[in-house]
Amino acid sequence: MPTSNQQLSSATHMLTAQELSAIAEGIAAGDPAAFVPVGTDRRWGIVVATEAYEAWVIAWPNGTGLAMHDHGGARAAVRVVSGRLRERFHADGSVQLRWLDAGDEQMLSADHVHEVINLHDIEAITVHVYSPPVGDMGFRVDPEIDLRTSPAR
Numbered sequence: 001m002p003t004s005n006q007q008l009s010s011a012t013h014m015l016t017a018q019e020l021s022a023i024a025e026g027i028a029a030g031d032p033a034a035f036v037p038v039g040t041d042r043r044w045g046i047v048v049a050t051e052a053y054e055a056w057v058i059a060w061p062n063g064t065g066l067a068m069h070d071h072g073g074a075r076a077a078v079r080v081v082s083g084r085l086r087e088r089f090h091a092d093g094s095v096q097l098r099w100l101d102a103g104d105e106q107m108l109s110a111d112h113v114h115e116v117i118n119l120h121d122i123e124a125i126t127v128h129v130y131s132p133p134v135g136d137m138g139f140r141v142d143p144e145i146d147l148r149t150s151p152a153r
């Protein structure tokens with residue numbers, strides 16, 4: 001009979017960073033853009049959704065992004081398939097900046113808070129694997145950035 005600790009860990013199962021990375025790499029090696037609908041806004045599609053994780057592909061046209069947000073306590077692997085994104089994130093009590101280039105992968109901790117935006121002409125394609133699953137609420141409630149229709153902040 002499982003102890004209460006085992007039951008807790010089963011209910012909150014989180015894939016390891018290595019597992020998330022392997023899933024993201026596998027999806028990126030296929031044709032990830034095929035999961036994203038055609039369009040000119042920021043778009044996304046779910047590749048796979050299980051009780052333990054979800055994998056998404058997101059297309060980021062020039063000037064689109066997401067304002068500061070967390071991931072509801074999920075850990076995530078983010079892999080850039082093509083294009084380049086600017087990420088600003090909270091770390092060590094300040095907001096830091098880094099560029100995510102094609103081929104890069106970042107492992108986001110469960111408490112990671114960031115803003116992601118495409119400032120380049122080429123549409124960026126990214127693969128995101130979250131564990132536990134985040135559902136689609138995060139992407140619906142997070143403020144969209146669209147520099148094509150709003151002034152730069």
Ligand SMILES: [Fe+2]
Pocket residue numbers: 069070071114116
């Ligand atoms: Fe995010």
